Amino acid sequence: MVGMSLLRSAAAFAARLGPLKAGNNAANIITRTIPRTDKVAIRWGHGKKLFVVKPSDFYDRRFLRLLQYYILLTGIPVVVFVTAVNVFIGEAELAEIPEGYEPEHWEYYKHPITRWIVRNIYDSPVKDYEKMMAAIQIEKEKADMRMTQLEVRRQMRQTGDGPWFQVPTLDKKLIDHSPKSSPDN
Amino acid sequence: MPKDFNKEAYPEPPRQTPVVDKQTALPNPALILSKVFYYTVDLPVTTFRDTIDSVRSKNKLVYYHQKFRRVPDLTECQEGDYPCYYEAEMQWRRDYKVDQEIVKVVQERMRACQQREGNSYQQNCTKEIQQFHEVTKNFQSRYGDLGAYASARKCLMKQKARMMAAQAQSA
Numbered sequence: 615m616v617g618m619s620l621l622r623s624a625a626a627f628a629a630r631l632g633p634l635k636a637g638n639n640a641a642n643i644i645t646r647t648i649p650r651t652d653k654v655a656i657r658w659g660h661g662k663k664l665f666v667v668k669p670s671d672f673y674d675r676r677f678l679r680l681l682q683y684y685i686l687l688t689g690i691p692v693v694v695f696v697t698a699v700n701v702f703i704g705e706a707e708l709a710e711i712p713e714g715y716e717p718e719h720w721e722y723y724k725h726p727i728t729r730w731i732v733r734n735i736y737d738s739p740v741k742d743y744e745k746m747m748a749a750i751q752i753e754k755e756k757a758d759m760r761m762t763q764l765e766v767r768r769q770m771r772q773t774g775d776g777p778w779f780q781v782p783t784l785d786k787k788l789i790d791h792s793p794k795s796s797p798d799n
Numbered sequence: 800m801p802k803d804f805n806k807e808a809y810p811e812p813p814r815q816t817p818v819v820d821k822q823t824a825l826p827n828p829a830l831i832l833s834k835v836f837y838y839t840v841d842l843p844v845t846t847f848r849d850t851i852d853s854v855r856s857k858n859k860l861v862y863y864h865q866k867f868r869r870v871p872d873l874t875e876c877q878e879g880d881y882p883c884y885y886e887a888e889m890q891w892r893r894d895y896k897v898d899q900e901i902v903k904v905v906q907e908r909m910r911a912c913q914q915r916e917g918n919s920y921q922q923n924c925t926k927e928i929q930q931f932h933e934v935t936k937n938f939q940s941r942y943g944d945l946g947a948y949a950s951a952r953k954c955l956m957k958q959k960a961r962m963m964a965a966q967a968q969s970a
Contacts, residue, residue, distance in 0.1 A: 704855035706862040708801075722865045729860070743889070747882045754881045 699726055808908050812915050867893060873951045884951075891951035898938060905934045 703726045711717060719740065720733040737745075770776035821827070870890050876883035909931045912924035921928075940961065945953050 701851055702854055703860070704851075706860035709861040709863060711863045711866070717863050717865075721861070722863055724862050726860060729862075747885060750881045750885050754879070758879075 696727070809911050810915075873955055888951045891954065895942060895949070898942065902934055902938050905931050 705726070706724050706729070718733075719738040720729045723729045723732055766776075767778065770778040867890070870886040871883060873884065873887040873891070876887055905927075909924065909927045912927045913920040916923040941958070942949065942954065943957075945957065
């Protein structure tokens with residue numbers, strides 16, 4: 615008890631010596647805890663907050679953010695549209711061709727978007743077939759004409775009685791026969 | 800499987816549900832689990848499907864399988880008649896695709912049979928196995944090593960080689 619009063623008077627004396635020093639308050643000079651600088655935090659939430667030195671990831675994160683944005687800008691409407699088509703219109707069902715009925719060329723496909731594309735954007739397969747056959751026919755006629763031209767060339771060169779391979783020569787009326795008519799000139 | 804599959808080709812195995820002979824008062828865990836599965840998974844999925852179908856049933860679309868007319872074969876074309884060659888080639892390609900699908904169907908039947916019979920498949924599915932062997936042998940002999948650039952001409956030449964080999968063997 616005496617020691618306690620001695621300590622208290624010592625604390626008052628120390629407070630009197632340095633009143634401006636922080637922590638030298640007479641009230642708590644005995645009862646204050648010694649500050650431990652290695653274990654500072656009062657609540658153990660996420661540990662000590664550190665400033666981690668690492669290279670900037672701003673550009674990477676910006677790239678990923680912009681990528682996400684531009685993909686989703688058209689991605690989400692497309693997904694919503696396709697889902698709506700699948701839910702509200704739905705795929706076609708297989709059926710037998712009724713008697714005497716010629717189905718249109720898009721009625722051979724199942725998904726409604728495929729049907730729309732085939733109906734409005736693509737040509738009908740009959741038309742494609744005919745286009746191909748027309749191209750083949752034109753090429754065949756060209757090849758036949760080239761073959762006949764080669765044959766005609768050959769014939770005309772050989773027989774010589776056609777309009778091709780005629781070599782222009784002088785007119786035979788220009789020949790002066792006078793030195794040939796009298797042999798001993 | 801689609802609803803209109805061939806019932807003779809895929810016969811259903813006889814049901815083997817045992818007679819219930821409960822001798823304890825304890826609840827059957829398999830029954831409990833199946834009921835739980837039904838109420839948590841089966842019922843919501845079925846109701847969802849039914850709602851979507853009721854929305855869809857207003858505009859019902861149908862599609863058909865196209866039937867193609869038969870055109871003259873490669874053997875019936877004049878020489879140098881390239882449009883005829885083209886039509887024969889397209890017909891041959893369609894027939895090739897159809898034959899590939901036939902082989903797939905026969906293969907599927909054999910696999911279904913093996914799955915059904917379990918460990919005794921070799922003696923119980925002789926018909927399917929024999930059909931599969933026959934179909935694949937024919938497919939191999941006709942379209943076998945034609946490769947990726949197969950055409951009607953190459954197939955015809957292969958047939959000619961086959962006929963020549965058969966003649967050489969029989970002579």
